[in-house]
Amino acid sequence: MVATATNPLRVGLRQERVIAPQCLVIFGASGDLTHRKLVPALFELFKQRRLPSEFALLGCARRPWSDDEFRGKMAEALASKIAENQEAWDQFVSKLFYEPVDLQQPEDVVRLGKRLETVDQQCATRGNRTFYLSVSPKFYGSGCRALADAGLLKDPQRSRVVIEKPFGRDYGSAQALNRVVKSCGQENQIFRIDHYLGKETVQNIMVLRFANTIFEPIWNRNYISSVQITAAETVGVEERAGYYETSGALRDMVQNHLTQMLAITAMEPPGRFDPEAIRNEKAKVLQAARLADEQEPWNCCIRGQYGPGGSHDAPLAGYRQEPGVDPNSTTETYVAMKLFVDNWRWQGVPFYVRTGKRLAKRLSEVVLTFREAPVHLFDAATGGPTANQLILRIQPDEGAEFRFEVKSPGSGMRSRPIDMEFSYDESFGEPSDEGYVRLLADAMLSDPTLFTRSDEVEAAWRLYTPLLELIEDSPWQLPIHPYESRTWGPAAADALLARDGLLWRRP
Structure with missing residues (x-):
């Protein structure tokens, strides 16, 4: 294994668990996710010496590539990373293999099983296998069934399946898919992935709350007046129009990423740091969550779609002008909504979530706004007292900041807000993974701690069922509000908070 430089600030920080000898099988190995995310992540694990020496990656797709062709494709995808770590790549690339497989063809899956036996012997992976379904969602159920029928999931201790989002399109389809997947293996073999849960700051929400006594006593309706959860992107639909036209922001971002952030923010303390204890508490939050107005959901949800924008020198096309998009499309690229969690801790506290493409800034964060002081003793330099806020930054600069009032310099007693910040990059000497x-x-x-369980997935889809049904049956009641590219979304989203006397946070 190649030696890597150690940052002295991080000495003693990693206490990584040991991954057993393993073969990771990626279906959809010719796709964008494999090139942009999965193989780069595995190469990073290799450089950090976190992969076992008895490791193999077997890429599978319908294209008739050889091992060398697959390795060449991956080298092209990781060119910039390889240039900095040529020695590591030379060692890593020998662990990459390829097998042409169509999951809809039983004979292909049988042949895959034989190839895996060869890889096991060649790389000493001992029959431990992780199957990653980076394929079209319509093949999740049939893909699991094909693996089970070929006997590749029969050992729950040595085989597991990772399934990408979206897991279903609505409550009914999620239930049906869960039934199929569970018939192929045990729940502890199924890993429904949500990459937001892998971000340090999302995980840090639990540490911040449950390892610091200063926060947990005030993490409730008595002290917190509202919560905002934002996932903003500056990019447009790019080359995903075929998928996005049938999905939209509600299915693509809200049902999974934002809802998982809500669950972690609002969950009760688990009895112990155990995967099932944590997932139990997240499931309870989602079962208690509801739209702010279930009878008339159009009052608590705003849908938007980006239009043209940018500058004269760098114009940006609107969504309907993007390649592959219906010129009359009513697919939302922006969603903002108001939710409540009806339990003892959060009763009456509004949770506002929003996500959108082609917004003014790339940003994901959770903002907890605290109640104002009961008596304002001091004049405020900003024109009025500012509520305390705890801001948990998930991307791009992972960290946190706490906004509170201090005395403004001068002879008078005037207050002004300041921010006390924490950055992962600065505190630990290098960017987080x-x-x-x-x-x-x-x-x-x-x-399975950071993966969603079947009941979590179904509870999240059930939460948004009224909106999905409304969009399907009465779309005029949830109209599309246009907004200019590289702005903060439609004005109607601002009005959603203005009814409660609030504003979206603008970094």
């Missing part, structure tokens, strides 16, 4: 690095390692370790 990408989400897929952590999640791939956890899947190979059979650790």
